């Protein structure tokens with residue numbers, strides 16, 4: 001079952017809420033957390049078995065996939081350390 005996370009940076013105030021991550025009954029495709037340095041955003045995008053993930057905002061291919069198990073990552077806006085917070089509830 002998939003879940004949701006919030007991304008919050010307390011330094012610059014950038015935040016994204018209710019980012020869907022994980023996968024449904026099958027392992028693929030799955031929603032993976034990513035950071036895009038081109039449009040400086042964090043979000044989730046569909047990753048298939050042999051499909052190149054792209055930024056869901058600007059469609060750039062040079063995105064950095066992140067693990068939703070990471071609790072910290074560099075903020076795409078200010079490069080300081082920001083936090084990923086897992087939320088209750090899920091999706092299928």
Ligand SMILES: [Zn+2]
Nearest residue numbers: 009012075078
């Ligand atoms: Zn920031």
Ligand SMILES: [Zn+2]
Nearest residue numbers: 036039055058
């Ligand atoms: Zn982008």
